[in-house]
Amino acid sequence: MSEPLLQVSNLRTFFTTEEGIVRAVDGLSFTIHKGEKFGVVGESGSGKSVTALSIMRLIEAPAGEIVTGEIHFKGQDLLRLGDEEMRKIRGAQIAMIFQDPMTALNPVYTIGNQLVETIMLHQEVRKSQAVDIGIQALDDVHIPNPKVRMDDYPHQLSGGMRQRVMIAMGLSCNPDLLIADEPTTALDVTTQAQILHLMLELTEERDTAVMLITHDLGVVAGFCDNIQVMYAGRLAERGTTDFIFDNTFHPYTAGLLGSMTRLDEVREERLYSIRGAPPSLINPSNGCRFTPRCDFAQDICGSKTPLPREFGDGHWAACHFAPDLDLSRVKRAERVG
Amino acid sequence: MTDRNLPPGDGYAALDEAEGLTVEPVTQWQLFRSRFVRHRLAMMAAVVLGIILALALFADFLPLENPTDQLEDDNGRIVNLLSPRAEYWFGTDELGQDVLSRVIYGGRTSLTVAVLTGLMVATFGTLVGSIAGYYGGWIDTLLMRFTDLILSLPLLPVAIVAAAWLREAFRGREALSLAILLGTLLWGTLARIVRAEFLSLREKEFVEAARAAGARDRRIIFRHILPNALSPIIVNATLVIGLAIILEAALSFLGFGVRPPEPAWGAMAANGGRLAVGGSGAWWLVLFPSVALIVTVLSVNFLGDGLRDALDPTQTIERR
Numbered sequence: 001m002s003e004p005l006l007q008v009s010n011l012r013t014f015f016t017t018e019e020g021i022v023r024a025v026d027g028l029s030f031t032i033h034k035g036e037k038f039g040v041v042g043e044s045g046s047g048k049s050v051t052a053l054s055i056m057r058l059i060e061a062p063a064g065e066i067v068t069g070e071i072h073f074k075g076q077d078l079l080r081l082g083d084e085e086m087r088k089i090r091g092a093q094i095a096m097i098f099q100d101p102m103t104a105l106n107p108v109y110t111i112g113n114q115l116v117e118t119i120m121l122h123q124e125v126r127k128s129q130a131v132d133i134g135i136q137a138l139d140d141v142h143i144p145n146p147k148v149r150m151d152d153y154p155h156q157l158s159g160g161m162r163q164r165v166m167i168a169m170g171l172s173c174n175p176d177l178l179i180a181d182e183p184t185t186a187l188d189v190t191t192q193a194q195i196l197h198l199m200l201e202l203t204e205e206r207d208t209a210v211m212l213i214t215h216d217l218g219v220v221a222g223f224c225d226n227i228q229v230m231y232a233g234r235l236a237e238r239g240t241t242d243f244i245f246d247n248t249f250h251p252y253t254a255g256l257l258g259s260m261t262r263l264d265e266v267r268e269e270r271l272y273s274i275r276g277a278p279p280s281l282i283n284p285s286n287g288c289r290f291t292p293r294c295d296f297a298q299d300i301c302g303s304k305t306p307l308p309r310e311f312g313d314g315h316w317a318a319c320h321f322a323p324d325l326d327l328s329r330v331k332r333a334e335r336v337g
Numbered sequence: 338m339t340d341r342n343l344p345p346g347d348g349y350a351a352l353d354e355a356e357g358l359t360v361e362p363v364t365q366w367q368l369f370r371s372r373f374v375r376h377r378l379a380m381m382a383a384v385v386l387g388i389i390l391a392l393a394l395f396a397d398f399l400p401l402e403n404p405t406d407q408l409e410d411d412n413g414r415i416v417n418l419l420s421p422r423a424e425y426w427f428g429t430d431e432l433g434q435d436v437l438s439r440v441i442y443g444g445r446t447s448l449t450v451a452v453l454t455g456l457m458v459a460t461f462g463t464l465v466g467s468i469a470g471y472y473g474g475w476i477d478t479l480l481m482r483f484t485d486l487i488l489s490l491p492l493l494p495v496a497i498v499a500a501a502w503l504r505e506a507f508r509g510r511e512a513l514s515l516a517i518l519l520g521t522l523l524w525g526t527l528a529r530i531v532r533a534e535f536l537s538l539r540e541k542e543f544v545e546a547a548r549a550a551g552a553r554d555r556r557i558i559f560r561h562i563l564p565n566a567l568s569p570i571i572v573n574a575t576l577v578i579g580l581a582i583i584l585e586a587a588l589s590f591l592g593f594g595v596r597p598p599e600p601a602w603g604a605m606a607a608n609g610g611r612l613a614v615g616g617s618g619a620w621w622l623v624l625f626p627s628v629a630l631i632v633t634v635l636s637v638n639f640l641g642d643g644l645r646d647a648l649d650p651t652q653t654i655e656r657r
Contacts (some may be wrong), residue, residue, distance in 0.1 A: 058545065058548055062474065087552075088551060089551070090548070090549055091549065091550035091551035092551060095549070095550070096549035098542050098545065098546055099542075103541055103543060104543050106564075106565070107565065108564040109564070118550045121550065121551055122551060
C-alpha cells in the first residue's frame with residue numbers, strides 16, 4: 001500500500017442534546033492510503049456519517065463538537081486549520097457525495113450552473129473554460145448529450161442521472177479523497193450497480209482514494225480494498241475485504257454477515273438476526289458496547305472495554321476473545337468465491 | 338423495426354431527424370411565460386397595472402389640465418364641483434381642479450410610496466430574516482426580538498405620530514418620508530417568513546453539499562438558499578405594496594400624508610368624503626380615487642399570485 005493520505009487518530013465527536021451528551025464517535029482511529037478504496041460499514045447511528053462530517057469539519061456548532069483527536073490529511077492537521085484554509089480544501093482536495101441525489105442538488109439552478117460554480121470556486125479558470133470542464137465531467141460520468149443536459153434543472157433528471165451529476169461535481173476538481181456517504185442507498189438496485197461501477201472506474205483512473213460509507217455489505221464487497229466495521233461510535237473490526245468476509249474475528253461482523261440473504265443457497269431455517277437494538281450513546285455503559293446483544297458475551301465484556309488489537313496484516317478487532325471465538329454458528333459457510 | 342435501416346449517427350436523434358421530427362428543448366423562460374399567461378387573473382392584473390403605471394409615468398405628456406390649477410370658464414368663474422361631463426370626465430372638485438388629472442397624478446404619489454416601501458421591506462426583511470435563520474443562536478435571538486419589537490408596535494398610532502414628525506423633516510418630499518416610515522414599520526412579517534424558510538432550507542442536503550464543495554457563508558445564503566425562498570418573498574412584498582397604498586391613503590385621509598394641493602388618492606377620497614358628508618352630493622370626488630386605489634391594490638395582489646406560481650421551476654403542471 002502506498003503512502004498514507006488521511007490519518008484519523010483518536011477522534012471523538014460529541015453532540016450536546018437536552019438528554020445529555022451523545023458520544024457519536026468515541027475514540028476512532030484509522031488510515032486511508034492514496035488511491036485506497038476504504039469502506040465504512042455499520043448500522044444507523046454507528047457514527048459513520050459523523051466521522052465523514054468530522055473529516056470535512058462540517059459538524060454544526062454549537063450542538064456538535066470535535067472534542068479530541070487529530071485528522072492528518074497530506075501532512076497537515078485539518079482540525080488546526082483556519083476556516084478559510086479548510087474551505088479551500090473542501091471540494092478541491094476532499095469532495096463529498098451525499099446519500100440522496102434528489103435533494104443534494106439545488107432545485108433552482110441548472111446542473112451546468114452548479115457544476116460551473118463548483119469548478120470556478122477552486123480553479124483559476126474563465127467561465128468558458130469552466131463550462132468546457134463541466135461538459136467533459138458530465139461526459140466522463142456517461143451522461144448522454146452533456147452539452148444539452150447542462151441546461152437541465154435537477155428535477156428534469158432521474159435519480160441515477162442526478163447521482164452521476166453529483167459524482168461529476170465531486171470529481172470535477174480532481175480531489176485526492178472522495179467521501180461517498182451512502183451514495184447508492186436512494187437508488188434502485190440496477191442503478192446502484194451502475195453507479196458503483198462508474199465510481200470505481202473514475203476513481204481508479206484518477207487514483208482518487210474513496211471513503212465509502214454504507215450499511216450494505218454487498219456494496220463494499222465488490223468495491224473496497226479495506227473495510228472498517230463500526231459499532232456505537234467505535235471500531236469493531238477492520239481489515240482487508242477478504243479478511244473481513246473470510247476470517248471474521250468480531251461477533252458483530254459475524255452477525256452482520258450472517259444476516260445477509262444470499263441468492264446461491266436454499267435455506268431451511270431463518271436468517272440470523274442480531275437481537276436488540278443499538279445502544280443509546282448518551283452515557284453508554286462501561287465495557288464493550290456490543291455486550292447486551294452479543295451471543296458470546298461473558299463477565300469481562302460488561303466491565304472492561306476491549307481495545308482494538310492488531311492481528312497482523314492490518315486486521316484489527318476490538319473483542320476480548322478475538323481471534324479465538326468460533327463464530328460459525330452465527331456466520332454461515334464461507335462465501336462462495 | 339428490424340426491417341428498417343437505422344441511419345448512421347446516434348440512433349434515435351438521427352431517426353427522429355429522418356422522420357422529420359425535431360424536439361426543441363423548452364427553456365425556463367418559455368415555461369415561465371406560458372405558466373404566467375395561463376394565469377388569467379394575473380395576466381389581467383399585469384395589463385391593468387401596466388396601464389396605471391404608464392399613465393402615472395407619462396402624465397406630463399397627456400392632454401391633461403394641471404392637477405393643481407383652479408380652472409375657470411369663459412366668464413372667469415371658477416368651475417368647482419362640476420359632475421362628470423365631456424370636458425371634465427371625472428368632474429371637478431370644490432377648488433375647481435380637474436379630478437381626472439388629479440387621479441392620474443395622484444397615482445404617481447401613491448405608486449412611488451408603494452414601490453419604495455415594497456423595496457425597503459423586501460431588502461430589509463430578507464436581510465434580517467436570512468441572517469437570523471441561517472446563523473441561528475444569539476444572532477437569531479437578537480434579530481428576532483428586534484423584529485418582535487417592530488411587530489408589536491401599534492401600526493396606525495405610531496405611523497400617525499411618526500408621520501407628523503417626519504413630514505416636517507421631509508417638507509416637500511412627503512412621499513419619500515411616507516415610504517421610509519412604512520418601510521420601517523412593515524418589514525417584520527417578511528423577516529419572520531424568510532427566517533422560517535431559511536430554518537428549513539438550511540437543513541437541506543444541497544446546502545450541506547454546497548458547504549462540502551467549499552462555498553462561503555455569503556454564497557450559501559444568497560446564491561443557494563435565497564432563490565429557494567423567493568416565492569414567499571415575492572408574495573409578501575406584493576402584499577406589502579398593496580398594504581402601503583392603503584396605509585398611505587389612510588394617513589393622507591387623516592391629514593398626515595401628502596400635503597394638499599399635491600394630489601394623492603387617499604387625501605382626495607378623504608376630502609371628497611368630507612364634502613359628501615357635508616351634503617354636496619359630489620359622489621365623483623370619492624368614487625374615482627377610491628376605485629383607482631382598489632383596482633391598483635387588487636392588481637398588485639393578483640400579480641403576486643401569478644408570479645409565485647410562474648417562478649417555481651419545479652412546477653410543471655400548468656394552471657387551467
